[in-house]
Amino acid sequence: xxxxxxxxxxxxxxxxxxxxxxxxxxxxxxxxxxxxxxxxxxxxxxxxxxxxxxxxxxxxxxxxxxxxxxxxxxxxxxxxxxxxxxxxxxxxxxxxxxxxxxxxxxxxxxxxxxxxxxxxxxxxxxxxxxxxxxxxxxxxxxxxxxxxxxxxxxx
Numbered sequence: 001x002x003x004x005x006x007x008x009x010x011x012x013x014x015x016x017x018x019x020x021x022x023x024x025x026x027x028x029x030x031x032x033x034x035x036x037x038x039x040x041x042x043x044x045x046x047x048x049x050x051x052x053x054x055x056x057x058x059x060x061x062x063x064x065x066x067x068x069x070x071x072x073x074x075x076x077x078x079x080x081x082x083x084x085x086x087x088x089x090x091x092x093x094x095x096x097x098x099x100x101x102x103x104x105x106x107x108x109x110x111x112x113x114x115x116x117x118x119x120x121x122x123x124x125x126x127x128x129x130x131x132x133x134x135x136x137x138x139x140x141x142x143x144x145x146x147x148x149x150x151x152x153x154x155x
Contacts, residue, residue, distance in 0.1 A: 012148045016069055016141055023061045027054045059133035060111050066140030073147030 031054030035047035064087055071079030093102055093110045107113060111133070119125040 008149045008151075009145055012069065012073075012145055016065060016144070019065045020058075020062055023065065024055065024058055027058055027061065030054050056115055056127075056130055057112070059130050059137055060115060062137035063111065063133050063140060066137045066144055069144035070140055070147060073144045073151055075151055 028051055031051035032047070034054065035050030038044075038046050038050060064083070067086075068080060068083045071083050076082075090110050090112060093106060094112045097107045097110070114129045115133070116125055
């Protein structure tokens with residue numbers, strides 16, 4: 001691919017697109033597995049609900065992807081590590097926050113708990129957080145493309 005001239009927009013855009021498509025596939029497979037397991041345990045047809053609910057997290061994943069691409073575009077030493085630390089911190093807060101008595105405002109700021117995916121699918125709850133994450137991912141992605149385009153690549 002890099003044997004011919006390739007623009008930086010094309011290169012970064014393809015990386016972002018592949019990351020997003022791979023994430024969507026993994027989320028759908030996770031929802032499929034959860035739906036099959038819950039369907040057999042509950043003896044109810046819940047497969048579609050679980051797949052749809054897992055795909056509601058795609059905007060959050062897209063934000064993390066775009067944030068990591070911004071770190072790549074800025075060329076900050078350790079920028080990718082900082083994104084990983086933030087991601088692991090958010091996952092730990094979401095998973096162990098109630099056990100550790102983390103304040104509610106910290107729990108509300110954690111991105112993965114702000115989308116009640118199963119409630120959205122079953123009860124038609126508000127999809128505003130997902131729309132906000134989608135807008136943020138688009139803005140961060142555009143910023144990443146612009147930063148990477150102007151980045152000076154050093155040998």
